[in-house]
Amino acid sequence: xxxxxxxxxxxxxxxxxGSFRAALRAGEGFDLLALDTGSTPGFDGDKEAGEALxxxxxxxxxxxxxxxxxxxxxxxxxxxxLVIQGMDTSGKGGIMRHVVGAMDPQGSEITSFKSPTxxxxxxxxxxxxxxxxxxxxxxxxxxxxxxxxxxxxRVHNLVPPEEWGQRYGEINxxxxxxxxxxxxxxxxxxxxxxxxxxxxxMERLDRPDKHWKFNPGDIEQRREWPDYxxxxxxxxxxxxxxxxxxxxxxxxxKWYARLAVMNLLIEHLEELDPQWPxxxxxxxxxxxxxxxx
Numbered sequence: 701x702x703x704x705x706x707x708x709x710x711x712x713x714x715x716x717x718g719s720f721r722a723a724l725r726a727g728e729g730f731d732l733l734a735l736d737t738g739s740t741p742g743f744d745g746d747k748e749a750g751e752a753l754x755x756x757x758x759x760x761x762x763x764x765x766x767x768x769x770x771x772x773x774x775x776x777x778x779x780x781x782l783v784i785q786g787m788d789t790s791g792k793g794g795i796m797r798h799v800v801g802a803m804d805p806q807g808s809e810i811t812s813f814k815s816p817t818x819x820x821x822x823x824x825x826x827x828x829x830x831x832x833x834x835x836x837x838x839x840x841x842x843x844x845x846x847x848x849x850x851x852x853x854r855v856h857n858l859v860p861p862e863e864w865g866q867r868y869g870e871i872n873x874x875x876x877x878x879x880x881x882x883x884x885x886x887x888x889x890x891x892x893x894x895x896x897x898x899x900x901x902m903e904r905l906d907r908p909d910k911h912w913k914f915n916p917g918d919i920e921q922r923r924e925w926p927d928y929x930x931x932x933x934x935x936x937x938x939x940x941x942x943x944x945x946x947x948x949x950x951x952x953x954k955w956y957a958r959l960a961v962m963n964l965l966i967e968h969l970e971e972l973d974p975q976w977p978x979x980x981x982x983x984x985x986x987x988x989x990x991x992x993x
Contacts, residue, residue: 718742720967724947727940765839767974768839770837772835773837780834781884784842785887788901813832847871851932868935888961889948894925
């Protein structure tokens with residue numbers, strides 16, 4: 701029997717080639733510099749195909765998020781922490797708009813970590829991080845995170861090497877503690893090439909509507925690109941653990957980075973499999989009482 705046109709189109713449609721978690725996880729022997737930042741691991745389609753999938757994925761993520769939130773209202777303790785790291789222009793803002801922004805803001809909360817304040821500097825580096833951890837039922841999102849304390853701090857020698865050197869172990873212990881408190885941790889590095897960053901920065905200078913996004917300090921930071929890559933490699937090697945692995949997303953293609961992070965979030969939420977909670981009242985009785993009003 702001849703296949704319908706619709707069936708043929710469905711067969712030909714590019715799709716995920718497997719688990720994004722498996723495709724993007726930084727395992728033993730991971731080499732950041734060897735990763736093709738223009739590749740699309742776990743997906744065999746183009747930009748048009750990837751963007752076409754996003755509305756349905758957003759609906760799936762929203763449903764799972766709502767279930768997680770509802771679960772907490774009747775005693776559930778589970779929550780999710782999504783950590784987004786990357787060099788300037790790597791697409792963190794796009795993830796906030798197109799992935800996190802696709803969900804109900806009632807059940808998610810974004811924390812952007814800037815340079816620490818005087819008060820924050822007077823405390824342990826994890827102090828401000830602990831204050832921002834998600835509550836039960838929530839998806840907490842970190843735009844930058846505690847990893848700045850082994851990235852920018854390391855590159856700019858803001859504290860002695862022996863101090864930032866011990867932080868990897870402190871981070872691992874902290875994340876183990878967080879996971880032990882019913883939190884699913886998803887750590888994502890958006891990895892772009894130096895050439896791609898240069899193009900994105902130039903676009904900001906070429907377009908008056910993007911001048912506000914340009915920071916002259918970004919040019920100075922580019923001169924330290926090799927040092928940042930070395931710092932990221934160390935952070936990933938030392939802190940990609942079984943309980944909180946790193947996922948490195950090639951991010952030269954913005955559409956793919958958004959697709960990948962959306963799928964990483966969904967795969968973790970599906971593993972949690974949150975369910976609508978059972979209520980402690982008689983539904984039929986309440987229907988009858990409502991009908992009588």
